[in-house]
Amino acid sequence: MHRFKASKYKNSVVKCSKKEECFTDISVEVPLCFGNGLAVGPRFIASNISSAGSGKIGIFGVNHPGRMGQNPTLSAHGDSVIDLEWSPFHHNMLLSASQDTTVKLWKLPSDGLSESSPINPVSTFTGFKKRPELLRHHTIADNTFAVADESGISIWNIDKGISMCGKEDFGFDLVQSISWSQDGNTIACTTKGKKVVIYDPRSNKVVQEGKAHDNHKDSRVVSLGSSNKLATTGFSNVSLHEQLRGLRCFCSLASRWQQSDARLDIPNNA
Secondary structure (H helix, E strand, C coil): CCCCCCCCCCCCCCCCCCHHHCEECCCECCCCCCCCCEEECCCEEEEEECCCCCCEEEEEECCCCEECCCCCEEECCCCCEEEEEECCCCCCEEEEEECCCCEEEEECCCCCCCCCCCCCCCEEECCCCCCCCEEEECCCCCCEEEEECCCCEEEEECCCCEEEEEECCCCCCCEEEEEECCCCCCEEEEECCCEEEEEECCCCEEEEEEECCCCCCCCEEEECCCCCEEEEEEECCCCCEEEEEEECCCCCEEEEEEECCCCCCCCCCC
């Protein structure tokens, strides 16, 4: 008699999409940063494009796979695009951050880009002392987003084009990832100093902090809805790929999962 019941998934395999169902021929630029060079929304996919002069963004309709090499691109910035973020409220609105120390807001036509109709940014946000690394829209307020640079976070108002509040330096080394809580009251972030931190923009204080992963390599954090929990991905002290789930109070680690893999999982709470 078997002690354990055999899993019905033990012989399951991943079914890869057919080539005609994939997006191909995309030359993605990979600058040295913590941002994401690719952002997927309900209507479009945005990707930074490697090309002469840099600063270009490719926009592809999610329902139109195929070869993307000849598609028109958006000449967005004067230097490498570091991070991209679709608005969760307006599915044709895109935020982009760049090595040129600017953040821009774009409104795309419903049918995507075209060579005959160039697009200008709706707003350009400047005044950053360091290059903006990470962008995250507020989960409730459609006119608010957070920007993280090397060591701090600032909160911006889209309508007024100004920074409303922020903390310039957490004192925890580089900020690697940020995520708003579902109620929009706090921001969780992971740092190169191997910490996970909860920041309250209203009081401009770090309200909680705890240990994250044992390795200072890249890490990611995501808030798990209304469950009052966080999930992080990173690496152990022997470079094992790790996933952690725990409570916001950091008094309990719900689960830990490891595998021998040099790649980082990038979670998303969309």
